[in-house]
Amino acid sequence: MKLEDAAQQLDFSEIPPSYYLLGLISAFENRFQALADSTMQEISWKQFFLIICVNLCKEPPTIGELSEIVGSSHQNVKQLLLKLEKKDFISFQPDEKDKRKQRIHLTEHCREFCEKNDEMSIDIMKNMFDGIPEKDIKTTIRTIMQIEKNLRGLAEKGATE
Numbered sequence: 001m002k003l004e005d006a007a008q009q010l011d012f013s014e015i016p017p018s019y020y021l022l023g024l025i026s027a028f029e030n031r032f033q034a035l036a037d038s039t040m041q042e043i044s045w046k047q048f049f050l051i052i053c054v055n056l057c058k059e060p061p062t063i064g065e066l067s068e069i070v071g072s073s074h075q076n077v078k079q080l081l082l083k084l085e086k087k088d089f090i091s092f093q094p095d096e097k098d099k100r101k102q103r104i105h106l107t108e109h110c111r112e113f114c115e116k117n118d119e120m121s122i123d124i125m126k127n128m129f130d131g132i133p134e135k136d137i138k139t140t141i142r143t144i145m146q147i148e149k150n151l152r153g154l155a156e157k158g159a160t161e
Contacts, residue, residue: 025144039120042087042113047080051089051110060103062095089113 012020036045043051053069054061061069067077081104084090089110095101129137 035124039124040117043084043089044080047084047089050077050080050084051106051114054090054104054106055114060093060105062101062103066104084110 015023033045036048040048050066050070053066057065057069063074063078063081066081067074070077081090081092085092087109088107091105091107092102093105095103
């Protein structure tokens with residue numbers, strides 16, 4: 001069944017826009033993950049997302065720091081990282097100041113993989129955002145960042161009650 005057909009089977013008229021948006025984000029994540037998983041043969045989208053985040057960090061992060069960045073549990077992130085380590089995409093190295101901490105480093109194999117898949121990634125992103133003005137993308141980013149801020153506030157509030 002096509003996405004358009006599925007959408008026509010649903011009645012969105014009684015759903016508040018905020019609920020509809022959350023549903024769209026969830027469904028989009030599922031569809032994007034399926035596309036990315038089928039496109040990247042060696043690793044999953046979730047593993048690749050960790051690589052992207054490690055690469056964007058100013059210094060190699062710890063598992064705890066990376067867990068906070070990606071919004072996932074320490075245990076889930078560690079499992080994904082162990083799979084990446086087995087495939088020679090990352091390595092764990094002791095922190096220079098605190099030897100108990102392990103910092104995550106990208107390997108040369110990982111960098112080669114990213115370089116090899118860079119053109120394909122750019123093409124997917126270009127096609128996915130085709131016809132959407134940059135100002136609309138920036139508005140969406142601001143909206144999602146505010147929702148994230150509110151969500152963190154709810155989580156902190158729940159933790160103190």
